[in-house]
Amino acid sequence: MAWNWAGTDIGKAHHHTVVLNNDGEVLLSRKVVNDEADLLHLISEVLTLGETVVWSVDVADGMASLLVNLLLNLTDEELRQQSMPPSTLSLLGLVRHMAEVERAWFRRVFEDNNAPMVWSDKINFQAAYDASASTRDEAFVAWEAEVGNSRRIEREAESLDRDGYQPRWGEEVSLRTVMVHVLLEYGRHNGHADLLREGVDGTVGA
Incomplete structure:
Protein backbone atom coordinates (compact mmCIF):
# COMPACT_ATOMS: atom_id res chain seq x y z
CA MET A 1 0.00 0.00 0.00
CA ALA A 2 1.29 3.47 -0.88
CA TRP A 3 1.38 5.86 2.05
CA ASN A 4 1.79 9.61 2.15
CA TRP A 5 3.14 11.38 5.20
CA ALA A 6 1.86 14.85 6.12
CA GLY A 7 3.45 17.05 8.78
CA THR A 8 2.08 20.39 9.92
CA ASP A 9 4.04 23.00 11.85
CA ILE A 10 1.53 24.99 13.89
CA GLY A 11 1.92 28.74 14.35
CA LYS A 12 -0.17 31.62 15.65
CA ALA A 13 -0.92 33.33 12.34
CA HIS A 14 0.29 30.78 9.78
CA HIS A 15 0.89 27.02 9.56
CA HIS A 16 3.17 25.10 7.19
CA THR A 17 2.36 21.65 5.83
CA VAL A 18 4.71 19.30 3.99
CA VAL A 19 3.58 16.02 2.37
CA LEU A 20 6.02 13.26 1.41
CA ASN A 21 5.45 9.92 -0.29
CA ASN A 22 7.12 6.62 0.62
CA ASP A 23 10.13 7.51 -1.53
CA GLY A 24 10.67 10.80 0.29
CA GLU A 25 9.46 12.87 -2.66
CA VAL A 26 7.88 16.19 -1.66
CA LEU A 27 4.33 16.20 -2.98
CA LEU A 28 3.26 19.45 -1.35
CA SER A 29 4.86 22.17 0.74
CA ARG A 30 2.68 25.11 1.62
CA LYS A 31 2.23 27.92 4.11
CA VAL A 32 -1.40 28.57 4.99
CA VAL A 33 -2.99 31.32 7.04
CA ASN A 34 -4.82 30.54 10.27
CA ASP A 35 -8.23 30.56 8.58
CA GLU A 36 -10.77 27.74 8.84
CA ALA A 37 -11.75 27.72 5.17
CA ASP A 38 -8.12 27.74 4.03
CA LEU A 39 -7.19 24.92 6.41
CA LEU A 40 -10.10 22.73 5.34
CA HIS A 41 -9.17 23.37 1.70
CA LEU A 42 -5.59 22.33 2.43
CA ILE A 43 -6.77 19.13 4.13
CA SER A 44 -8.94 18.29 1.12
CA GLU A 45 -6.02 18.89 -1.22
CA VAL A 46 -3.72 16.65 0.81
CA LEU A 47 -6.33 13.87 0.71
CA THR A 48 -6.40 14.01 -3.09
CA LEU A 49 -2.68 13.13 -3.20
CA GLY A 50 -3.25 9.56 -2.03
CA GLU A 51 -5.76 7.25 -0.42
CA THR A 52 -3.81 6.79 2.82
CA VAL A 53 -2.28 9.72 4.68
CA VAL A 54 -0.52 9.64 8.03
CA TRP A 55 -0.71 13.06 9.68
CA SER A 56 1.74 14.36 12.23
CA VAL A 57 0.32 17.50 13.76
CA ASP A 58 0.00 18.84 17.29
CA VAL A 59 -3.34 20.44 16.61
CA ALA A 60 -4.33 21.59 20.08
CA ASP A 61 -1.65 20.73 22.63
CA GLY A 62 1.06 22.93 21.11
CA MET A 63 -1.16 25.97 21.13
CA ALA A 64 -2.48 25.10 24.58
CA SER A 65 1.08 24.84 25.90
CA LEU A 66 1.87 28.26 24.46
CA LEU A 67 -1.08 29.72 26.33
CA VAL A 68 0.22 28.19 29.57
CA ASN A 69 3.68 29.66 28.96
CA LEU A 70 2.17 33.12 28.61
CA LEU A 71 0.74 32.82 32.14
CA LEU A 72 3.87 31.69 33.97
CA ASN A 73 5.23 33.60 37.00
CA LEU A 74 2.18 35.82 37.47
CA THR A 75 0.06 36.29 40.59
CA ASP A 76 -3.70 35.84 40.60
CA GLU A 77 -4.06 39.62 40.71
CA GLU A 78 -1.86 40.01 37.65
CA LEU A 79 -3.74 37.27 35.82
CA ARG A 80 -7.00 39.14 36.48
CA GLN A 81 -5.57 42.46 35.30
CA GLN A 82 -7.28 44.05 32.31
CA SER A 83 -4.01 45.36 30.94
CA MET A 84 -5.05 46.57 27.49
CA PRO A 85 -7.86 49.12 27.94
CA PRO A 86 -10.44 49.73 26.66
CA SER A 87 -10.56 45.91 26.32
CA THR A 88 -11.87 44.12 29.41
CA LEU A 89 -9.98 40.91 28.53
CA SER A 90 -7.64 39.38 31.10
CA LEU A 91 -5.29 36.42 30.92
CA LEU A 92 -7.37 34.50 33.44
CA GLY A 93 -10.51 35.30 31.47
CA LEU A 94 -8.89 33.75 28.39
CA VAL A 95 -8.12 30.52 30.26
CA ARG A 96 -11.71 30.33 31.46
CA HIS A 97 -12.95 31.00 27.92
CA MET A 98 -10.76 28.24 26.46
CA ALA A 99 -12.23 25.82 28.99
CA GLU A 100 -15.63 26.73 27.55
CA VAL A 101 -14.31 26.31 23.99
CA GLU A 102 -12.98 22.82 24.74
CA ARG A 103 -16.31 21.83 26.29
CA ALA A 104 -18.43 23.39 23.55
CA TRP A 105 -16.52 21.67 20.76
CA PHE A 106 -15.73 18.27 22.25
CA ARG A 107 -17.92 17.30 25.20
CA ARG A 108 -21.09 18.94 23.83
CA VAL A 109 -20.48 17.77 20.26
CA PHE A 110 -19.44 14.14 20.83
CA GLU A 111 -20.80 13.17 24.26
CA ASP A 112 -23.61 15.32 25.63
CA ASN A 113 -25.29 17.90 23.40
CA ASN A 114 -27.11 19.32 26.44
CA ALA A 115 -24.13 19.64 28.79
CA PRO A 116 -24.07 23.05 30.50
CA MET A 117 -21.17 25.39 29.99
CA VAL A 118 -18.53 25.55 32.70
CA TRP A 119 -19.48 28.99 34.02
CA SER A 120 -22.97 29.37 32.61
CA ASP A 121 -26.09 27.20 32.74
CA LYS A 122 -27.06 28.91 29.50
CA ILE A 123 -24.82 29.05 26.42
CA ASN A 124 -23.23 32.34 27.39
CA PHE A 125 -19.57 32.52 26.41
CA GLN A 126 -19.26 36.01 27.88
CA ALA A 127 -19.67 34.68 31.44
CA ALA A 128 -16.24 33.04 31.31
CA TYR A 129 -14.50 36.33 30.58
CA ASP A 130 -15.53 37.74 33.97
CA ALA A 131 -12.55 36.63 36.04
CA SER A 132 -12.94 39.30 38.71
CA ALA A 133 -13.47 36.70 41.46
CA SER A 134 -11.51 33.87 39.86
CA THR A 135 -8.15 32.36 40.77
CA ARG A 136 -5.44 30.52 38.86
CA ASP A 137 -6.42 27.26 40.59
CA GLU A 138 -10.10 27.56 39.74
CA ALA A 139 -9.51 28.43 36.09
CA PHE A 140 -6.78 25.88 35.46
CA VAL A 141 -8.56 22.98 37.17
CA ALA A 142 -11.57 23.55 34.91
CA TRP A 143 -9.47 24.08 31.77
CA GLU A 144 -7.25 21.04 32.38
CA ALA A 145 -10.31 18.84 32.96
CA GLU A 146 -11.82 19.89 29.64
CA VAL A 147 -8.51 19.56 27.78
CA GLY A 148 -8.05 16.05 29.19
CA ASN A 149 -11.54 15.06 28.08
CA SER A 150 -11.03 16.54 24.61
CA ARG A 151 -7.73 14.75 24.04
CA ARG A 152 -9.34 11.47 25.18
CA ILE A 153 -12.07 11.92 22.56
CA GLU A 154 -9.38 12.47 19.92
CA ARG A 155 -7.41 9.39 20.99
CA GLU A 156 -10.44 7.11 21.00
CA ALA A 157 -11.76 8.20 17.60
CA GLU A 158 -11.26 5.66 14.83
CA SER A 159 -10.70 8.47 12.33
CA LEU A 160 -11.00 12.22 11.86
CA ASP A 161 -14.22 11.50 9.97
CA ARG A 162 -16.04 10.68 13.21
CA ASP A 163 -19.28 12.66 13.22
CA GLY A 164 -20.70 14.64 16.08
CA TYR A 165 -23.50 17.16 16.44
CA GLN A 166 -22.85 20.83 17.14
CA PRO A 167 -26.03 22.12 18.81
CA ARG A 168 -25.04 25.77 18.33
CA TRP A 169 -24.97 25.23 14.57
CA GLY A 170 -27.77 22.68 14.45
CA GLU A 171 -25.75 20.37 12.20
CA GLU A 172 -23.35 17.46 12.17
CA VAL A 173 -19.61 18.18 12.14
CA SER A 174 -16.60 15.90 11.78
CA LEU A 175 -13.83 15.56 14.34
CA ARG A 176 -11.55 17.05 11.68
CA THR A 177 -13.65 20.22 11.53
CA VAL A 178 -13.77 20.44 15.32
CA MET A 179 -9.99 20.12 15.68
CA VAL A 180 -9.39 22.79 13.04
CA HIS A 181 -11.86 25.12 14.74
CA VAL A 182 -10.26 24.69 18.17
CA LEU A 183 -6.82 25.25 16.64
CA LEU A 184 -8.09 28.56 15.27
CA GLU A 185 -9.48 29.52 18.67
CA TYR A 186 -6.14 28.93 20.38
CA GLY A 187 -4.25 30.79 17.65
CA ARG A 188 -6.55 33.80 17.91
CA GLY A 199 0.67 44.96 29.29
CA VAL A 200 1.02 43.27 32.70
CA ASP A 201 4.79 43.18 33.10
CA GLY A 202 6.39 44.00 29.76
CA THR A 203 7.21 40.38 28.87
CA VAL A 204 7.27 39.75 25.12
CA GLY A 205 7.91 36.63 23.09
CA ALA A 206 6.89 34.22 25.85
Whole structure:
Protein backbone atom coordinates (compact mmCIF):
# COMPACT_ATOMS: atom_id res chain seq x y z
CA MET A 1 0.00 0.00 0.00
CA ALA A 2 1.29 3.47 -0.88
CA TRP A 3 1.38 5.86 2.05
CA ASN A 4 1.79 9.61 2.15
CA TRP A 5 3.14 11.38 5.20
CA ALA A 6 1.86 14.85 6.12
CA GLY A 7 3.45 17.05 8.78
CA THR A 8 2.08 20.39 9.92
CA ASP A 9 4.04 23.00 11.85
CA ILE A 10 1.53 24.99 13.89
CA GLY A 11 1.92 28.74 14.35
CA LYS A 12 -0.17 31.62 15.65
CA ALA A 13 -0.92 33.33 12.34
CA HIS A 14 0.29 30.78 9.78
CA HIS A 15 0.89 27.02 9.56
CA HIS A 16 3.17 25.10 7.19
CA THR A 17 2.36 21.65 5.83
CA VAL A 18 4.71 19.30 3.99
CA VAL A 19 3.58 16.02 2.37
CA LEU A 20 6.02 13.26 1.41
CA ASN A 21 5.45 9.92 -0.29
CA ASN A 22 7.12 6.62 0.62
CA ASP A 23 10.13 7.51 -1.53
CA GLY A 24 10.67 10.80 0.29
CA GLU A 25 9.46 12.87 -2.66
CA VAL A 26 7.88 16.19 -1.66
CA LEU A 27 4.33 16.20 -2.98
CA LEU A 28 3.26 19.45 -1.35
CA SER A 29 4.86 22.17 0.74
CA ARG A 30 2.68 25.11 1.62
CA LYS A 31 2.23 27.92 4.11
CA VAL A 32 -1.40 28.57 4.99
CA VAL A 33 -2.99 31.32 7.04
CA ASN A 34 -4.82 30.54 10.27
CA ASP A 35 -8.23 30.56 8.58
CA GLU A 36 -10.77 27.74 8.84
CA ALA A 37 -11.75 27.72 5.17
CA ASP A 38 -8.12 27.74 4.03
CA LEU A 39 -7.19 24.92 6.41
CA LEU A 40 -10.10 22.73 5.34
CA HIS A 41 -9.17 23.37 1.70
CA LEU A 42 -5.59 22.33 2.43
CA ILE A 43 -6.77 19.13 4.13
CA SER A 44 -8.94 18.29 1.12
CA GLU A 45 -6.02 18.89 -1.22
CA VAL A 46 -3.72 16.65 0.81
CA LEU A 47 -6.33 13.87 0.71
CA THR A 48 -6.40 14.01 -3.09
CA LEU A 49 -2.68 13.13 -3.20
CA GLY A 50 -3.25 9.56 -2.03
CA GLU A 51 -5.76 7.25 -0.42
CA THR A 52 -3.81 6.79 2.82
CA VAL A 53 -2.28 9.72 4.68
CA VAL A 54 -0.52 9.64 8.03
CA TRP A 55 -0.71 13.06 9.68
CA SER A 56 1.74 14.36 12.23
CA VAL A 57 0.32 17.50 13.76
CA ASP A 58 0.00 18.84 17.29
CA VAL A 59 -3.34 20.44 16.61
CA ALA A 60 -4.33 21.59 20.08
CA ASP A 61 -1.65 20.73 22.63
CA GLY A 62 1.06 22.93 21.11
CA MET A 63 -1.16 25.97 21.13
CA ALA A 64 -2.48 25.10 24.58
CA SER A 65 1.08 24.84 25.90
CA LEU A 66 1.87 28.26 24.46
CA LEU A 67 -1.08 29.72 26.33
CA VAL A 68 0.22 28.19 29.57
CA ASN A 69 3.68 29.66 28.96
CA LEU A 70 2.17 33.12 28.61
CA LEU A 71 0.74 32.82 32.14
CA LEU A 72 3.87 31.69 33.97
CA ASN A 73 5.23 33.60 37.00
CA LEU A 74 2.18 35.82 37.47
CA THR A 75 0.06 36.29 40.59
CA ASP A 76 -3.70 35.84 40.60
CA GLU A 77 -4.06 39.62 40.71
CA GLU A 78 -1.86 40.01 37.65
CA LEU A 79 -3.74 37.27 35.82
CA ARG A 80 -7.00 39.14 36.48
CA GLN A 81 -5.57 42.46 35.30
CA GLN A 82 -7.28 44.05 32.31
CA SER A 83 -4.01 45.36 30.94
CA MET A 84 -5.05 46.57 27.49
CA PRO A 85 -7.86 49.12 27.94
CA PRO A 86 -10.44 49.73 26.66
CA SER A 87 -10.56 45.91 26.32
CA THR A 88 -11.87 44.12 29.41
CA LEU A 89 -9.98 40.91 28.53
CA SER A 90 -7.64 39.38 31.10
CA LEU A 91 -5.29 36.42 30.92
CA LEU A 92 -7.37 34.50 33.44
CA GLY A 93 -10.51 35.30 31.47
CA LEU A 94 -8.89 33.75 28.39
CA VAL A 95 -8.12 30.52 30.26
CA ARG A 96 -11.71 30.33 31.46
CA HIS A 97 -12.95 31.00 27.92
CA MET A 98 -10.76 28.24 26.46
CA ALA A 99 -12.23 25.82 28.99
CA GLU A 100 -15.63 26.73 27.55
CA VAL A 101 -14.31 26.31 23.99
CA GLU A 102 -12.98 22.82 24.74
CA ARG A 103 -16.31 21.83 26.29
CA ALA A 104 -18.43 23.39 23.55
CA TRP A 105 -16.52 21.67 20.76
CA PHE A 106 -15.73 18.27 22.25
CA ARG A 107 -17.92 17.30 25.20
CA ARG A 108 -21.09 18.94 23.83
CA VAL A 109 -20.48 17.77 20.26
CA PHE A 110 -19.44 14.14 20.83
CA GLU A 111 -20.80 13.17 24.26
CA ASP A 112 -23.61 15.32 25.63
CA ASN A 113 -25.29 17.90 23.40
CA ASN A 114 -27.11 19.32 26.44
CA ALA A 115 -24.13 19.64 28.79
CA PRO A 116 -24.07 23.05 30.50
CA MET A 117 -21.17 25.39 29.99
CA VAL A 118 -18.53 25.55 32.70
CA TRP A 119 -19.48 28.99 34.02
CA SER A 120 -22.97 29.37 32.61
CA ASP A 121 -26.09 27.20 32.74
CA LYS A 122 -27.06 28.91 29.50
CA ILE A 123 -24.82 29.05 26.42
CA ASN A 124 -23.23 32.34 27.39
CA PHE A 125 -19.57 32.52 26.41
CA GLN A 126 -19.26 36.01 27.88
CA ALA A 127 -19.67 34.68 31.44
CA ALA A 128 -16.24 33.04 31.31
CA TYR A 129 -14.50 36.33 30.58
CA ASP A 130 -15.53 37.74 33.97
CA ALA A 131 -12.55 36.63 36.04
CA SER A 132 -12.94 39.30 38.71
CA ALA A 133 -13.47 36.70 41.46
CA SER A 134 -11.51 33.87 39.86
CA THR A 135 -8.15 32.36 40.77
CA ARG A 136 -5.44 30.52 38.86
CA ASP A 137 -6.42 27.26 40.59
CA GLU A 138 -10.10 27.56 39.74
CA ALA A 139 -9.51 28.43 36.09
CA PHE A 140 -6.78 25.88 35.46
CA VAL A 141 -8.56 22.98 37.17
CA ALA A 142 -11.57 23.55 34.91
CA TRP A 143 -9.47 24.08 31.77
CA GLU A 144 -7.25 21.04 32.38
CA ALA A 145 -10.31 18.84 32.96
CA GLU A 146 -11.82 19.89 29.64
CA VAL A 147 -8.51 19.56 27.78
CA GLY A 148 -8.05 16.05 29.19
CA ASN A 149 -11.54 15.06 28.08
CA SER A 150 -11.03 16.54 24.61
CA ARG A 151 -7.73 14.75 24.04
CA ARG A 152 -9.34 11.47 25.18
CA ILE A 153 -12.07 11.92 22.56
CA GLU A 154 -9.38 12.47 19.92
CA ARG A 155 -7.41 9.39 20.99
CA GLU A 156 -10.44 7.11 21.00
CA ALA A 157 -11.76 8.20 17.60
CA GLU A 158 -11.26 5.66 14.83
CA SER A 159 -10.70 8.47 12.33
CA LEU A 160 -11.00 12.22 11.86
CA ASP A 161 -14.22 11.50 9.97
CA ARG A 162 -16.04 10.68 13.21
CA ASP A 163 -19.28 12.66 13.22
CA GLY A 164 -20.70 14.64 16.08
CA TYR A 165 -23.50 17.16 16.44
CA GLN A 166 -22.85 20.83 17.14
CA PRO A 167 -26.03 22.12 18.81
CA ARG A 168 -25.04 25.77 18.33
CA TRP A 169 -24.97 25.23 14.57
CA GLY A 170 -27.77 22.68 14.45
CA GLU A 171 -25.75 20.37 12.20
CA GLU A 172 -23.35 17.46 12.17
CA VAL A 173 -19.61 18.18 12.14
CA SER A 174 -16.60 15.90 11.78
CA LEU A 175 -13.83 15.56 14.34
CA ARG A 176 -11.55 17.05 11.68
CA THR A 177 -13.65 20.22 11.53
CA VAL A 178 -13.77 20.44 15.32
CA MET A 179 -9.99 20.12 15.68
CA VAL A 180 -9.39 22.79 13.04
CA HIS A 181 -11.86 25.12 14.74
CA VAL A 182 -10.26 24.69 18.17
CA LEU A 183 -6.82 25.25 16.64
CA LEU A 184 -8.09 28.56 15.27
CA GLU A 185 -9.48 29.52 18.67
CA TYR A 186 -6.14 28.93 20.38
CA GLY A 187 -4.25 30.79 17.65
CA ARG A 188 -6.55 33.80 17.91
CA HIS A 189 -6.53 34.00 21.70
CA ASN A 190 -2.80 33.34 22.06
CA GLY A 191 -2.34 36.53 20.07
CA HIS A 192 -4.54 38.31 22.59
CA ALA A 193 -2.56 36.74 25.43
CA ASP A 194 0.71 38.03 23.96
CA LEU A 195 -0.54 41.60 24.21
CA LEU A 196 -2.12 41.14 27.63
CA ARG A 197 1.08 39.67 29.09
CA GLU A 198 3.14 42.55 27.69
CA GLY A 199 0.67 44.96 29.29
CA VAL A 200 1.02 43.27 32.70
CA ASP A 201 4.79 43.18 33.10
CA GLY A 202 6.39 44.00 29.76
CA THR A 203 7.21 40.38 28.87
CA VAL A 204 7.27 39.75 25.12
CA GLY A 205 7.91 36.63 23.09
CA ALA A 206 6.89 34.22 25.85
